[in-house]
Amino acid sequence: xxxxxxxxxxxxxxxxxxxxxxxxxxxxxxxxxxxxxxxxxxxxxxxxxxxxxxxxxxxxxxxxxxxxxxxxxxxxxxxxxxxxxxxxxxxxxxxxxxxxxxxxxxxxxxxxxxxxxxxxxxxxxxxxxxxxxxxxxxxxxxxxxxxxxxxxxxxxxxxxxxxxxxxxxxxxxxxxxxxxxxxxxxxxxxxxxxxxxxxxxxxxxxxxxxxxxxxxxxxxxxxxxxxxxxxxxxxxxxxxxxxxxxxxxxxxxxxxxxxxxxxxxxxxxxxxxxxxxxxxxxxxxxxxxxxxxxxxxxxxxxxxxxxxxxxxxxxxxxxxxxxxxxxxxxxxxxxxxxxxxxxxxxxxxxxxxxxxxxxxxxxxxxxxxxxxxxxxxxxxxxxxxxxxxxxxxxxxxxxxxxxxxxx
Amino acid sequence: xxxxxxxxxxxxxxxxxxxxxxxxxxxxxxxxxxxxxxxxxxxxxxxxxxxxxxxxxxxxxxxxxxxxxxxxxxxxxxxxxxxxxxxxxxxxxxxxxxxxxxxxxxxxxxxxxxxxxxxxxxxxxxxxxxxxxxxxxxxxxxxxxxxxxxxxxxxxxxxxxxxxxxxxxxxxxxxxxxxxxxxxxxxxxxxxxxxxxxxxxxxxxxxxxxxxxxxxxxxxxxxxxxxxxxxxxxxxxxxxxxxxxxxxxxxxxxxxxxxxxxxxxxxxxxxxxxxxxxxxxxxxxxxxxxxxxxxxxxxxxxxxxxxxxxxxxxxxxxxxxxxxxxxxxxxxxxxxxxxxxxxxxxxxxxxxxxxxxxxxxxxxxxxxxxxxxxxxxxxxxxxxxxxxxxxxxxxxxxxxxxxxxxx
DNA sequence: GGTATTATGTTGCCCTAGCCAACAAAAAGA
DNA sequence: TCTTTTTGTTGGCTAGGGCAACATAATACC
Numbered sequence: 001x002x003x004x005x006x007x008x009x010x011x012x013x014x015x016x017x018x019x020x021x022x023x024x025x026x027x028x029x030x031x032x033x034x035x036x037x038x039x040x041x042x043x044x045x046x047x048x049x050x051x052x053x054x055x056x057x058x059x060x061x062x063x064x065x066x067x068x069x070x071x072x073x074x075x076x077x078x079x080x081x082x083x084x085x086x087x088x089x090x091x092x093x094x095x096x097x098x099x100x101x102x103x104x105x106x107x108x109x110x111x112x113x114x115x116x117x118x119x120x121x122x123x124x125x126x127x128x129x130x131x132x133x134x135x136x137x138x139x140x141x142x143x144x145x146x147x148x149x150x151x152x153x154x155x156x157x158x159x160x161x162x163x164x165x166x167x168x169x170x171x172x173x174x175x176x177x178x179x180x181x182x183x184x185x186x187x188x189x190x191x192x193x194x195x196x197x198x199x200x201x202x203x204x205x206x207x208x209x210x211x212x213x214x215x216x217x218x219x220x221x222x223x224x225x226x227x228x229x230x231x232x233x234x235x236x237x238x239x240x241x242x243x244x245x246x247x248x249x250x251x252x253x254x255x256x257x258x259x260x261x262x263x264x265x266x267x268x269x270x271x272x273x274x275x276x277x278x279x280x281x282x283x284x285x286x287x288x289x290x291x292x293x294x295x296x297x298x299x300x301x302x303x304x305x306x307x308x309x310x311x312x313x314x315x316x317x318x319x320x321x322x323x324x325x326x327x328x329x330x331x332x333x334x335x336x337x338x339x340x341x342x343x344x345x346x347x348x349x350x351x352x353x354x355x356x357x358x359x360x361x362x363x364x365x366x367x368x369x370x371x372x373x374x375x376x377x378x379x380x381x382x383x384x385x386x387x388x389x390x391x392x393x394x395x396x397x398x399x400x401x402x403x404x405x406x407x
Numbered sequence: 408x409x410x411x412x413x414x415x416x417x418x419x420x421x422x423x424x425x426x427x428x429x430x431x432x433x434x435x436x437x438x439x440x441x442x443x444x445x446x447x448x449x450x451x452x453x454x455x456x457x458x459x460x461x462x463x464x465x466x467x468x469x470x471x472x473x474x475x476x477x478x479x480x481x482x483x484x485x486x487x488x489x490x491x492x493x494x495x496x497x498x499x500x501x502x503x504x505x506x507x508x509x510x511x512x513x514x515x516x517x518x519x520x521x522x523x524x525x526x527x528x529x530x531x532x533x534x535x536x537x538x539x540x541x542x543x544x545x546x547x548x549x550x551x552x553x554x555x556x557x558x559x560x561x562x563x564x565x566x567x568x569x570x571x572x573x574x575x576x577x578x579x580x581x582x583x584x585x586x587x588x589x590x591x592x593x594x595x596x597x598x599x600x601x602x603x604x605x606x607x608x609x610x611x612x613x614x615x616x617x618x619x620x621x622x623x624x625x626x627x628x629x630x631x632x633x634x635x636x637x638x639x640x641x642x643x644x645x646x647x648x649x650x651x652x653x654x655x656x657x658x659x660x661x662x663x664x665x666x667x668x669x670x671x672x673x674x675x676x677x678x679x680x681x682x683x684x685x686x687x688x689x690x691x692x693x694x695x696x697x698x699x700x701x702x703x704x705x706x707x708x709x710x711x712x713x714x715x716x717x718x719x720x721x722x723x724x725x726x727x728x729x730x731x732x733x734x735x736x737x738x739x740x741x742x743x744x745x746x747x748x749x750x751x752x753x754x755x756x757x758x759x760x761x762x763x764x765x766x767x768x769x770x771x772x773x774x775x776x777x778x779x780x781x782x783x784x785x786x787x788x789x790x791x792x793x794x795x796x797x798x799x800x801x802x803x804x805x806x807x808x809x810x811x812x813x814x
Numbered sequence: 815g816g817t818a819t820t821a822t823g824t825t826g827c828c829c830t831a832g833c834c835a836a837c838a839a840a841a842a843g844a
Numbered sequence: 845t846c847t848t849t850t851t852g853t854t855g856g857c858t859a860g861g862g863c864a865a866c867a868t869a870a871t872a873c874c
Contacts, residue, residue, distance in 0.1 A: 021428055022860070042822065054861050056823065080821025081869040163769045172769040220652045235735075237644045237651075244737020245627045248770045251734040256727055256765060259666045266767055320663055327658040328642075328735065330651025358663055360673055362570045362579040363655045429831065449851065461832050463852065487850025488840040 025050065026395045029058050033068055033088050034392060035211055037112055040073065042083035059086055066091050066152060067111065067395055088112035092391065092400065093147060094154040095140050096383035097188070098201070099132040100161065101125060101176050101229075106139040107380035108147070111154070111388060113212060115380050117143050129171065129182035137191040147403035154400060155195035155387030158184060159204045159379045161229045166247030169198040175265045176229040194401060197386035201225070201379060203250050205372070206234025207241055208382030209335045213373040220331045224252060224322075225372075226338040230265040231273040235329055257320045275317035278339050284310050296342040312350065315343050319354020326359040326367055337372035344371060432457065433802045436465050440475055440495050441799060442618055444519055447480065449490035466493055473498050473559060474518065474802055495519035499798065499807065500554060501561040502547050503790035504595070505608070506539040507568065508532060508583050508636075513546040515554070516791035518561070518798075520619060522784055524550050536578065536589035544598040554810035561807060562602035562794030565591060566611045566786045568636045573654030576605040582672045583636040601808060604793035608632070608786060610657055612779070613641025614648055615789030616742045620780040627738045631659060631729075632779075633745040634699075637672040638680040642736055664727045682724035685746050691717050703749040719757065722750050726761020733766040733774055744779035751778060 028048060033039055045055045062068045067089055073082040092111040097104065102125055107118040121135045140156065147153075162174025169185020189196040206215075206223035215221040219239035225232045233252025235242040242249045253273035254266055264273035282290060284307050285298045299311060322334060336344050344351060348369070356364050374381060391398045435455060440446055452462045469475045476496055480489040499518040504511065509532055514525040528542045547563065554560075569581025576592020596603040613622075613630035622628040626646035632639045640659025642649040649656045660680035661673055671680035689697060691714045692705045706718060729741060743751050751758060755776070763771050781788060798805045 019859085025861090040822095045822090051862050052823070053825080053863080057860085078821080079819075079871045081823070081867095083822060163767060165769070173767075220656075237649055238647050240645050242644055242736070244770070245739045245773060246737060246769070248767065249627075249735065249737035251737075251767060251770070254734045254767055255662075255731040256664050258663075268765060268767070324662040324731075327661045328656065329649070330653060330656035330658075332652045358675060360570060360580075360655065360658060360661055360675070362572070362653070363651070363658070366652060426830090432832090447851095452851090458833055459852070460834080460854080464831085485850080486842050486848075488838095488852070490851060 023394050023396065025054070025058055026062065027393055029055075030062060030067055030395045031392050033062075033086055034111060034113075034388065038085050038087045040083040040085055041070075044086065062086075062395060065395060067391075090114065091148075091150070092152045092154055092388075093403070094384035094387040095143070095156040095194070096380045097132075097136045097140075097156060097158045098379045098383065099127070099129075099136075099158070099174075099177060099184075104132045104135045105380070106136050106143070107384070108143050109381055109384035111391075113381065115377055117146065118377075118380060119143075126178050129177075129179050129184050129187065133184065133187045133191060136188060140192055140194075144403050149402065149404050151403040152400035153194060153403055154384075154391050154398075155197060156188060156192065157204070157383030157386035158188065158196060158198040159201040159383045160184065160198055161201050161227075161232070163248050163251070164198050164200050166199060166243060169196060171198065172248070173266075195387060195390070197390070199247065199383075199386060200232065200234070200250070202232025202252075203234040203241060203243070204382035204385070205232070205337060205374075205378050206236060206250070206335070206382075207385055208374055208378050209337070209372050210236050211385065212381060213378070214335045214370040215333050218332045220329060220333075222252070222322075222325045222329055222331045222334045223372075224318075224334070224336050224340055226253075226276065226278060226340045228278055231276060231340075235325075235331070237329065252321070252325060255321060255324065257317065257324065272317065272321040276314045276321075276340075276343075280310065281314070281339070292339050292342070295339055296345070299339075299342045299346055311343065311346055315347055315351050316354055318343060319351050320358050322351075322369070323355045323358025323364070326355060326363045330363045331367055334367060334369045335372050336369065337378065341371040344369065430801050430803065432461075432465055433469060434800055436462070437469055437474055437802045438799050440469075440493055441518060441520075441795065445492050445494045447490040447492055448477075451493065469493075469802060472802060474798075497521065498555075498557070499559045499561055499795075500810070501791035501794040502550070502563045502601070503787045504539075504543045504547075504563060504565045505786045505790065506534070506536075506543075506565070506581075506584065506591075511539045511542045512787070513543050513550070514787035514791070515550050516788055518795060520788065522787055524553065525787060526550075533585050536584075536586050536591050536594065540591065540594045540598060543595060547599055547601075551810050556809065556811050558810040559807035560601060560810060561791075561798045561805075562604060563595060563599065564611070564790030564793035565595065565603060565605040566608040566790045567591065567605055568608050568634075568639070570655050570658070571605050571607050573606060573650060576603060578605065579655070580673075602794060602797070604797070606654065606790075606793060607639065607641070607657070609639025609659075610641040610648060610650070611789035611793070612639075612744060612781075612785050613643060613657070613742070613789075614792055615781055615785050616744070616779050617643050618792065619788060620785070621742045621777040622740050625739045627736060627740075629659070629729075629732045629736055629738045629741045630779075631725075631741070631743050631747055633660075633683065633685060633747045635685055638683060638747075642732075642738075644736065659728070659732060662728060662731065664724065664731065679724065679728040683721045683728075683747075683750075687717065688721070688746070699746050699749070702746055703752070706746075706749045706753055718750065718753055722754055722758050723761055725750060726758050727765050729758075729776070730762045730765025730771070733762060733770045737770045738774055741774060741776045742779050743776065744785065748778040751776065 068086050070084050073085050088111045090110045096107040103120050103122050105120045108116040119139050160171050163172040165172050171179050171182040171184045185196045185198045202225045205225050209215045210221050221236035223234040231253030234250045254268050254271050256270045258270045260270045262274040263269045264271045452459050475493050477491050480492050495518045497517045503514040510527050510529045512527045515523040526546050567578050570579040578586050578589040578591050592603045592605045609632045612632050616622045617628050628643035630641040638660030641657045661675050661678050663677045664679050665677045667677045669681040670676045671678045
């Protein structure tokens with residue numbers, strides 16, 4: 001935490017008036033508290049460089065707003081008067097929605113990072129966007145009744161396995177689901193009356209791992225997520241989510257790494273997604289469907305030479321892809337999620353060797369490859385970050401809705 | 408210029424005290440003036456959202472510091488009192504250095520973007536880093552005597568055809584020059600007594616085109632530069648230069664796009680740089696050495712089927728690479744420089760078709776491919792941005808050296 | 815156990831930098 | 845010439861962060 005302030009870019013940069021200073025300081029504090037769960041006031045002081053008295057003032061404003069609570073330190077350490085601990089409040093809640101081919105999962109997450117509820121609604125294969133919206137809205141409605149009356153709702157975050165135009169929350173293409181140009185955001189917002197933020201699932205996973213998982217604290221991150229629907233990717237550049245002009249950035253699975261004619265789920269050939277396929281492994285193991293855990297078991301336990309070859313080919317292809325990302329992004333850490341973690345566990349040395357061979361020394365010498373840490377909560381926690389982000393940016397002015405209307 | 412303020416990232420973010428507000432506002436103003444050359448005070452007012460009187464105060468501080476001059480509008484337009492024009496001063500100067508295999512080029516650029524002097528010092532093939540430093544220092548020394556006594560020097564920017572560790576200005580690897588782990592920055596700083604900033608040439612070119620050339624005003628940019636030393640790349644993400652953890656980011660030429668065994672200048676195979684080679688074209692034209700203009704002539708004039716095939720293969724390879732970058736970055740614009748502009752001019756439709764085929768629709772539908780605009784001044788102007796950047800970040804506090812010592 | 819030391823929370827006052835309102839100035843239009 | 849419109853200028857206002865003095869709560873030392 002000792003870097004200088006991120007320089008504001010001229011493009012779109014404004015002057016700071018006094019109000020913005022206050023807003024910025026409240027925002028920085030609440031973000032720190034959100035990311036760490038609990039922080040002492042004294043560490044807030046040293047981290048921000050602000051005066052003790054200013055921190056005191058800011059924290060009490062956050063407290064009045066209901067975002068944080070202050071407690072005395074349970075186990076004081078070191079000399080001097082023990083500092084008060086500031087904790088993110090459970091009062092503020094966001095909902096997460098994750099539509100899949102056969103189900104839509106809904107969760108409720110607190111600003112402190114606790115997953116309060118999580119519910120997976122099974123649906124007929126290939127639900128329409130509206131089917132998913134209706135199902136999600138119903139669960140959210142019921143979850144709202146289970147919250148305390150005065151709890152505050154930040155909004156809904158939606159993780160889509162496909163490309164999302166972020167500016168208006170429209171799903172451009174979700175190949176698995178068969179959705180094209182679906183205004184999921186406005187539909188769900190209409191039904192629930194809550195602000196909705198939609199983004200790509202891998203980008204959301206990337207942000208979650210950066211904030212709370214394996215890439216915590218890093219500012220240059222590459223994230224790869226592989227599930228039954230192909231390979232998604234995300235990246236953190238300069239500490240910020242790579243989004244691109246419209247939000248389609250970070251499609252790392254669709255980067256061409258070879259001349260194979262196999263096509264990926266989006267119809268592109270020779271891409272990472274076309275060469276590293278979960279389905280191919282399932283087929284090799286003669287499985288029809290399997291959880292990542294079951295697949296992982298089989299991959300670890302395997303001894304057949306033929307299957308070994310398939311796995312090794314996939315590792316090599318993954319290594320080729322990662323090498324390119326290393327050259328492009330010069331990241332501090334690469335986080336693998338989904339069944340890619342099984343490939344990493346199967347033969348980490350082989351993967352690292354491949355990366356070294358395909359990447360420039362300067363970049364590859366510092367990079368670390370890790371497995372994701374957040375597991376099944378990844379997208380629940382990650383999607384909730386979207387509405388929280390709005391609150392964190394401007395704590396004092398963002399109006400939140402109460403869980404239930406007062407009579 | 409209507410976007411909200413770039414959110415400060417929590418990682419490394421600090422609180423804002425009053426001094427920082429002033430610094431930030433001075434910085435924003437000076438950046439705008441630097442980018443536009445001349446801006447009216449009224450447009451500064453609307454662009455920053457600050458009050459008229461505040462702008463007045465800030466501009467006069469910048470004027471006292473010697474960074475800008477105010478003049479009355481030459482040709483007033485519209486009703487109302489004409490606004491004063493604020494112009495970047497010629498008083499502040501930065502030097503640019505660009506070492507190549509056979510020469511080291513040195514330039515002097517003003518904050519207003521004017522190239523005052525430019526000098527190419529021919530050298531024996533493969534000069535050592537020290538050779539280049541000594542040559543550059545000599546030219547800089549002589550240029551200083553040609554400046555006015557009271558002109559201010561922001562520092563020296565160095566564009567290296569190779570990988571640079573930005574934090575300590577060390578050239579990690581410059582294959583063409585044969586340099587490995589050369590502390591070019593500290594060497595040149597030692598000799599000249601000026602602050603030195605070293606970076607990769609393509610990254611510098613990218614920044615220059617974003618600030619003053621074909622990608623002006625865009626915040627999501629991909630830049631590809633091809634010369635005799637291979638293909639360099641740069642990217643602007645979220646309005647900021649893609650640097651990565653140590654500054655090696657943006658090596659787009661070394662991204663694997665095929666299974667060819669041809670190796671590039673860094674020993675990687677199947678990369679864009681190994682498939683799109685200036686030398687291959689020169690060889691086809693039976694030329695030994697040629698300027699980009701000569702090569703361009705030959706490419707345009709060519710009718711031989713064999714050579715046509717070579718050119719088309721290179722265009723196809725370039726298209727494959729760009730398609731991947733489109734999927735990764737979802738850029739607004741792609742800028743091509745060096746002999747890549749000749750490929751673009753030769754058959755733009757073919758290139759665009761290739762990109763469409765290899766990229767996701769959502770991303771490829773908005774992207775534009777352009778030629779670079781800055782020509783031979785590209786690296787001079789771009790490298791000068793490095794020392795200017797330090798000044799622009801903190802105009803009031805950055806101490807500058809006068810061109811010549813006063814007696 | 816009493817005192818010194820250290821670190822933190824609290825309070826009241828200060829100061830800076832941006833805002834605001836009133837006025838002046840300079841252009842175009844009627 | 846007078847009005848309208850836009851911008852520069854000036855002096856006073858105010859919000860919010862800094863600062864210093866004091867209070868408080870822990871450890872360290874004798």
